[in-house]
Amino acid sequence: MAQDSFLDTPTRKWQVSVPPMGEGNGIVMETDDRAVFATSSDGTLTALDPDDGSKNWDFQPSASNGTVPLSSNGQVAISQDKKFMVYSVTEDADSDNAICKVVALGNPAGDLLWISDRLEGECAGTPVISSDGRLVFLTHNSNRGTYGHFSIVSAQGMGRALFSRANTVAPYSPPGYVWNPILGNFQDNENNQRDVIIWSYAPTPDATEVGPGRTFAFQLNSDFNNSTSDFSVDVLSPEVDWQATTAPLIAANGLRLYWSVSRSKLRAWIRSTNSTGATNSTGSNNSTGNDGKFDQERTGGFDFARGDPSSLAGFSTPQVDDLENPTILCVAGASTEFYCLNATSFAEEWMISTASLIKTEARFSTKGDRVYFITEDGVIFSYNASGSATRNWEQDVGNKVLSNFDLSSDGGFLYCGDETGQVSAYQLSSSTLPPVTPVTREPSAAPSMSSPSFPTASGAPNFPTNRPTPAPAVPSGASSMVMLSSVLGVASLVALTFVL
Numbered sequence: 278m279a280q281d282s283f284l285d286t287p288t289r290k291w292q293v294s295v296p297p298m299g300e301g302n303g304i305v306m307e308t309d310d311r312a313v314f315a316t317s318s319d320g321t322l323t324a325l326d327p328d329d330g331s332k333n334w335d336f337q338p339s340a341s342n343g344t345v346p347l348s349s350n351g352q353v354a355i356s357q358d359k360k361f362m363v364y365s366v367t368e369d370a371d372s373d374n375a376i377c378k379v380v381a382l383g384n385p386a387g388d389l390l391w392i393s394d395r396l397e398g399e400c401a402g403t404p405v406i407s408s409d410g411r412l413v414f415l416t417h418n419s420n421r422g423t424y425g426h427f428s429i430v431s432a433q434g435m436g437r438a439l440f441s442r443a444n445t446v447a448p449y450s451p452p453g454y455v456w457n458p459i460l461g462n463f464q465d466n467e468n469n470q471r472d473v474i475i476w477s478y479a480p481t482p483d484a485t486e487v488g489p490g491r492t493f494a495f496q497l498n499s500d501f502n503n504s505t506s507d508f509s510v511d512v513l514s515p516e517v518d519w520q521a522t523t524a525p526l527i528a529a530n531g532l533r534l535y536w537s538v539s540r541s542k543l544r545a546w547i548r549s550t551n552s553t554g555a556t557n558s559t560g561s562n563n564s565t566g567n568d569g570k571f572d573q574e575r576t577g578g579f580d581f582a583r584g585d586p587s588s589l590a591g592f593s594t595p596q597v598d599d600l601e602n603p604t605i606l607c608v609a610g611a612s613t614e615f616y617c618l619n620a621t622s623f624a625e626e627w628m629i630s631t632a633s634l635i636k637t638e639a640r641f642s643t644k645g646d647r648v649y650f651i652t653e654d655g656v657i658f659s660y661n662a663s664g665s666a667t668r669n670w671e672q673d674v675g676n677k678v679l680s681n682f683d684l685s686s687d688g689g690f691l692y693c694g695d696e697t698g699q700v701s702a703y704q705l706s707s708s709t710l711p712p713v714t715p716v717t718r719e720p721s722a723a724p725s726m727s728s729p730s731f732p733t734a735s736g737a738p739n740f741p742t743n744r745p746t747p748a749p750a751v752p753s754g755a756s757s758m759v760m761l762s763s764v765l766g767v768a769s770l771v772a773l774t775f776v777l
Contacts (some may be wrong), residue, residue, distance in 0.1 A: 299679050336382060348364040349367065377414055413432055450520070452474050476525075490539070522590050536595070546576050596684055656672065
């Protein structure tokens, strides 16, 4: 939709209450503006009417024994065909018994489709749905957040776990992704256009220094035919001197990757479709060719002011004005500064200092000419994205804001939630959302799951037998190979066959 003229100052249209929203949670506008989805730190997902804020439904899965606490540190991910959504919840976080589960609900009505097999440890951020809607990828960390796991569950197979790789070196960051990249030979050939998932080592919960660094990728073979026997994780590089706590942004149809990493730095890789290489802002030339990978030395980056401790990475994923053809990149580091940079040369467009940290991702107006961000102390800022630091307005939310916010598809409305669970809608332009059919179906509580049984180094995994009742809308899958790694050591794999 075309964006109308901006208002001089935003107008709050409505405000409603949901459970408190913490770091990693966020507002996601439904693809067709039919609902505003808010995830909360207690594992609740709430769907609100974008026009008046009335509650369409809310959902919170049941814990195994009805007493262990639930938590969530991610947002909703919506499938490319818009038919379903997923988010992740953790049972008994910060304990030796933490369990991660993926919940799938119909979009936008919120009917329960499935709850995944139980995965060891705490969920890390937001899961990723494959472009064809068949698989869900996620990272999760066990042993009180010190061991990293990358797992794949089957959407067609009602959340059945298909593959997992674990390591005892460090936990994992949330995953970034690109659907159908132009290039990407992580598996079998340089023209493989299947989805790519990328993540890295992350700091341990109590880290004050930078630990071991390494980046990873997953991609299906170009001739993938439902067999998971050839699933593998690609280690992108030798050990690097940084870690990350957020997902990377993969832009330009898979040719660019931007990442906020340790010591408040931005690191970037720009790949070319020819063999001439790319020149970064410091003058070095990386002749990367057309391999479509991010396994060589970075193309460029930027060093922001450091936080406290100085090892801290930035709190959010970098954002760009145009995902397919980025020209401006905006992000906060680990201190009280917000930056906008040239997305290719990484020259500074402008920077401002703020009164508090910035833990939310930035958002751009539809045309990319304005950027919005929210400081931790609850102030929304609007600036011109390029040129000098020209402020358009600021708006006090009233409470601390730790979770991400979103815009309507035409950029005319901004939706945000604070740490107390107050969700507000602000009108930014003279546009009005088209009327939508109210979504009123409220899903029933999810059935409880049985206790998990994890694989060991010498045996095949056992899967829980108590599963949620499948929803008819999700087709059953075919026979497939399953691979699950041991939770001990790195990449100790076992295989077995079952029917999804």
